[in-house]
Amino acid sequence: MAAGKQIFISALVLLGALGFLALGYELPGKGRDVPVLVGWIAVGLCVLDVVAQTPTAAGRWIAALLSGSASGEPEDEPRGLSLELKSFFWVLVACAGVIVFGFLWAVPVYVFAYMTLHGRKPVVQSGLTALGATAFLWIAFELLLEYEIYRGLLFSDL
Amino acid sequence: MILHWKGMTMLALGVLVGLVFGAIPGLGGSTAIALFIPLTFDMKPEEAMALAGGIMGAVSFGGSITAVLLNTPGTAPSAATCFDGYPMAQQGRAGAAIGAAGAASSVGGIIGVLLLVAVIPIAKGVILAFGPPEFFMLAILGLAAIAASTGGMFLRGLIAGALGLVLAFVGYDSVSGGERFMFGIDYFWDGIPLVPTLIGLFAVGEMINLSISGGTVARTRELDMKVSGAWEGVVATFREWAVVVRGSALGAFIGAIPGVGGTVAGFLAYTTAMHSSKDPESFGKGNIVGVIAPEASNNAKDGGALLPTLAFGIPGSAEMAVFLGLLILHGLEPGPLLLIEHEATIMSLIVSLTISCIIATVIGLLFTRWLSLVTMVDVHVLVPVVVAVAFMGSFALHNKVGDVILTAAFGIVGYLMIRFRYPRVTLVIALVLGELAERSFHQAMNMTGGGWSIFFTRGISLGIFVLIVVALMIPALRFVLDRRRRAAAAGGRS
Numbered sequence: 001m002a003a004g005k006q007i008f009i010s011a012l013v014l015l016g017a018l019g020f021l022a023l024g025y026e027l028p029g030k031g032r033d034v035p036v037l038v039g040w041i042a043v044g045l046c047v048l049d050v051v052a053q054t055p056t057a058a059g060r061w062i063a064a065l066l067s068g069s070a071s072g073e074p075e076d077e078p079r080g081l082s083l084e085l086k087s088f089f090w091v092l093v094a095c096a097g098v099i100v101f102g103f104l105w106a107v108p109v110y111v112f113a114y115m116t117l118h119g120r121k122p123v124v125q126s127g128l129t130a131l132g133a134t135a136f137l138w139i140a141f142e143l144l145l146e147y148e149i150y151r152g153l154l155f156s157d158l
Numbered sequence: 159m160i161l162h163w164k165g166m167t168m169l170a171l172g173v174l175v176g177l178v179f180g181a182i183p184g185l186g187g188s189t190a191i192a193l194f195i196p197l198t199f200d201m202k203p204e205e206a207m208a209l210a211g212g213i214m215g216a217v218s219f220g221g222s223i224t225a226v227l228l229n230t231p232g233t234a235p236s237a238a239t240c241f242d243g244y245p246m247a248q249q250g251r252a253g254a255a256i257g258a259a260g261a262a263s264s265v266g267g268i269i270g271v272l273l274l275v276a277v278i279p280i281a282k283g284v285i286l287a288f289g290p291p292e293f294f295m296l297a298i299l300g301l302a303a304i305a306a307s308t309g310g311m312f313l314r315g316l317i318a319g320a321l322g323l324v325l326a327f328v329g330y331d332s333v334s335g336g337e338r339f340m341f342g343i344d345y346f347w348d349g350i351p352l353v354p355t356l357i358g359l360f361a362v363g364e365m366i367n368l369s370i371s372g373g374t375v376a377r378t379r380e381l382d383m384k385v386s387g388a389w390e391g392v393v394a395t396f397r398e399w400a401v402v403v404r405g406s407a408l409g410a411f412i413g414a415i416p417g418v419g420g421t422v423a424g425f426l427a428y429t430t431a432m433h434s435s436k437d438p439e440s441f442g443k444g445n446i447v448g449v450i451a452p453e454a455s456n457n458a459k460d461g462g463a464l465l466p467t468l469a470f471g472i473p474g475s476a477e478m479a480v481f482l483g484l485l486i487l488h489g490l491e492p493g494p495l496l497l498i499e500h501e502a503t504i505m506s507l508i509v510s511l512t513i514s515c516i517i518a519t520v521i522g523l524l525f526t527r528w529l530s531l532v533t534m535v536d537v538h539v540l541v542p543v544v545v546a547v548a549f550m551g552s553f554a555l556h557n558k559v560g561d562v563i564l565t566a567a568f569g570i571v572g573y574l575m576i577r578f579r580y581p582r583v584t585l586v587i588a589l590v591l592g593e594l595a596e597r598s599f600h601q602a603m604n605m606t607g608g609g610w611s612i613f614f615t616r617g618i619s620l621g622i623f624v625l626i627v628v629a630l631m632i633p634a635l636r637f638v639l640d641r642r643r644r645a646a647a648a649g650g651r652s
Contacts (some may be wrong), residue, residue, distance in 0.1 A: 009578050013317060020324055023339065031334025033603075034596045035327050042320035049313050065637050066313040079370060079577065087369045088570050091362060091545060095566035098549055099559055107550075111542040118369070119538025133543045137550050145197060147554045 006053040014046035090114055102152030108134045165208045168201070169510050172212020173517045177525075179213070180220025182540075186233045187217040188476040189364060192356040193544075195484050196551035203488040204506040210484055211510025214477065215267055216518035218456045222259040223526055226252055226449070235456040238424035242441060242448025249444050256526055257391025258446050259453045260519035262402055265395065266454030267515030269406035270413065270461025271508055278497060281469040285497065290601035291612050293470075295622035297595035300472040302629040303415065304584050312633040315584045318575065322585035325350045326592020333600050345560040352483045352589065354552040358565040359582050360476070361548040363572020368537040370573075388523050394446045401431050401447055402454045409455030413462025427455035457515055464511075468497055468504055473590060476583040482590050487555075492590075545569075 021039035024032060052063040090110075097106030108130040115126035141147045150156065172194075179190035190213045198206035221233030226243035239259060246255040288296070305315030328339045329349035340346045395402060405427035412423040431451035432441040441448045466472045471492035473479040482492045490500050497504060552565040575582050606612045613619050 006578075017320070027334070027338055028336055029334045030600065031331040031336055031338055034599055035324075035338070038320055038323045038327075042317065042324070045313060045317045045320060049317060052313060062313075066633050083370050084573075084577075087366045087573070090369070090542075091366060091566050091569050094542075094545055094549065095562055098553075098562055103546075103550055103553075107546045111546060114542040115538055119536070119541075121536070121538060125539075129539055129543065133546055137546065140197075141550060141554060145200065145554075148557075149550070150553050150557070150559070 007050060010046065010050040010053050014043065014050055017042040017046045086118065090118060098150065098152070100153050102155055103137060103149045104134065105152065105155075107137060164205055165506070165510075168205045168208040169212045169514060170517065172209040172214075172510070173216040173514050173521055174212075175209075176213035176216030176514070177220035177223075177518060177522055180217035180222075180233055180236075181224045182535075186221070186477070187214055188356075188480045189360045190217065191477065191480045191484060192353070192360050193547060193551055195353050195356075195480075195487060196554040198484065199487065199555060203490060203500075203503045206484060206488055207503060207507035208510040210481055211507050212514040212517075214460050214481070215457070215511045215514030216522070217477075218267075218453075218460075219260055219263045219518045219522045222263065222449075222453055222456075223256060223522060226255045226259060227526070235424045235452075235459070238428040238452035239449055239456075241428065242443070242445050245442070245444035246446065246449065251387065251390075251444065253387035254391040254394065254446060255449050256523065257388030258395050258449045259391070260388070260523050261392040261395035262405070262450040262453035263457040264515045264519045265402050266406040266409060267457035267460065268512055269403065269454075270410045270458030271512045271515075272461075273407075273410045273458075274461040274464055275508060277465060278469070281465060281497065285469055287618060288470075289616070290598040290605065291616055291619040292622060294595055294598035294602055295613060295619050295626065296470055296472055297591040297598065299622050299626050299629065300466075300591055301584060301588055302626050304475075304587050305581070306629045306632040311579050311581050314579055315581045318580045318582070319584040319588040321580075322588025323592045323595070325355075325585075325589050326596070333596070345558070349593075350589065351555075351561060351564065352486060353555055354561040354564045355568050355589065356480050356483050356586060357548050357552050358568025359572035359575070359586065360480070362545055362565060362569025363576060363582070365541045365544050365548075366569060366573040367576050369541045372537060391446065391449075395450050398447055398450050401451050404430065405451040405454035406458035409458030410462035412455075413459030414465045423455045423459045424452035427451040460511060464507075467492070471496070471591075471594060473587055476586060479583065479586040479590050 017039065021036065021043055024035040024039045027035060048062055048066070051059050052066065053059060094106065094110045094114075097110055100106075101109075111130035111133050112126045115121040115129060116123060119126075121129075138149065142149050175190050175194060176187065179186060191210055194209060194213070198209060201209075217233060218235060221236035222239045222243070225236040225239040226247050229240050229244040243255045243259065246252065301316075301319040305312055305319055324339075326349070328346050329337065330347055331338050337347070408427050408430065409423040412426065428441075428448060428451050431447050432438050435441065435445075435447060437445070463475055463478050467478040467482065471482070473482050485492055485496070488503075490496060490503060548565060548569075549562050552561040553559070555561055572582055574580075575585070602612050603609075614623065
């Protein structure tokens with residue numbers, strides 16, 4: 001992975017650790033003790049991680065020592081950002097669909113849409129898989145286990 | 159209870175699920191248990207243990223089938239099986255390889271369970287000697303050991319562990335009597351729920367990863383091999399009984415050490431068998447002993463791994479961490495009293511694990527080709543179905559939409575952790591251990607009025623502290639050894 005991206009990620013996590021530490025100090029009484037301790041440890045580890053990503057002698061030494069290998073970190077396979085964002089989008093769409101329309105509507109639409117639009121699968125195969133997945137959920141949860149499948153904000157009182 | 163029809167049905171279902179999930183790389187036992195936890199909500203604890211035991215006992219053999227037939231280990235511990243299993247398949251001896259893998263898995267699993275049963279009475283006595291300082295140190299040891307075992311990701315393993323502890327602090331704090339890190343969201347009153355988090359991190363995160371990588375799960379399409387002749391492999395396993403016993407003992411011992419894991423057990427058993435063989439050059443070219451040794455070790459490790467999980471509430475692997483989620487769901491609080499107060503339920507699990515080892519072999523041998531076909535499923539068919547099941551499972555736990563949202567969020571977090579090499583297993587274990595660690599810390603502080611000396615003046619606690627230091631030094635030791643090895647190799651070439 002490009003060194004710049006790695007440093008960016010490590011720095012982002014360090015910011016998160018600092019934010020957590022700041023929030024930890026605002027806690028009252030004994031509830032603060034362990035979070036603050038963990039916060040300081042996290043900040044220290046994140047600083048080490050940031051240094052380990054830099055192309056400096058100290059960085060290379062820390063990276064090698066703490067990875068246990070003298071040859072350094074293995075190369076990552078490149079991944080397209082747009083493909084990753086699309087994959088996140090599909091998960092979030094499925095989640096939103098379930099919340100608004102319920103499982104019995106959202107699942108077949110999501111499975112069909114994912115397979116045809118993202119997976120480029122034939123329409124018939126996608127339709128059959130979508131119906132099969134929905135049928136499986138209905139049979140397994142509502143029929144056999146007697147759970148009431150969530151009907152969604154539009155179609156239920158929940 | 160386990161011999162009742164419901165218990166046996168759950169066991170059989172667990173075996174089938176374990177075989178299928180074990181065969182599909184990227185899924186495995188932790189995803190299987192995470193996905194099926196919600197289905198056990200209305201079951202008796204013994205039935206849930208039967209399901210879990212079935213999954214745990216079968217998943218290893220499922221991974222071995224694809225390791226032999228497709229050179230694609232379904233689970234990481236099955237990787238060593240590829241070395242000789244796949245060459246055997248290429249030589250037309252796939253049936254013998256799978257028969258040997260199945261028989262060795264069965265026997266290894268049974269030996270692992272027997273060792274667990276033998277050690278439990280001793281463990282009970284040891285547990286009673288542990289107090290709050292010891293449990294705090296054990297929690298830290300569990301985290302350090304797991305982080306040290308994550309290959310080249312030690313530092314990020316510790317960071318992921320810290321993140322897990324951060325998540326464990328969310329919610330109502332019984333020590334101070336106030337809420338922490340809830341940001342006004344009542345959903346977090348009881349903390350970050352464990353099971354939706356597990357489902358998100360492992361099932362959904364893995365599906366996002368597969369969605370991006372695309373293709374089929376197996377990277378080869380070689381399924382034309384004959385799989386007859388399994389009986390030859392079974393006979394060979396019993397002929398090589400010394401290899402089986404040694405591999406099983408290694409697997410059970412390594413499984414009992416938190417963080418070391420099945421992959422190490424398999425490889426260690428393989429190399430030990432190779433070095434003690436009269437014909438070490440034949441390893442890697444289709445020597446059946448190269449299949450028997452890691453397989454015996456892989457299944458034996460489950461029995462060993464259950465010991466720290468059940469006795470101390472310290473999960474030694476992602477699968478054990480997820481299994482703890484199942485225990486918590488059924489009101490079985492992991493920790494020192496689990497073995498003492500719920501012995502019958504734990505015995506159900508042990509019996510299930512034993513029986514599942516045998517059933518998995520029989521079913522696996524009968525459905526070998528079908529199981530391999532599972533890996534040919536296109537990921538773009540697998541992904542949406544598993545995501546839908548994951549969301550349904552999360553919701554079914556407590557009928558809360560918030561659980562679905564949490565699963566989706568942790569699915570993305572899980573993928574990002576895979577992408578940027580932050581081990582998920584340390585986060586999960588920290589999330590499980592966080593409450594125990596904090597509670598034990600405060601109890602220990604109360605024992606001494608706030609002094610830290612209690613952690614270093616009690617013998618067991620000090621001993622565990624030494625182990626923590628050793629665990630933290632493992633990556634540095636590996637680095638030194640690796641550098642010496644490279645220098646020696648470079649010196650040899652010049």
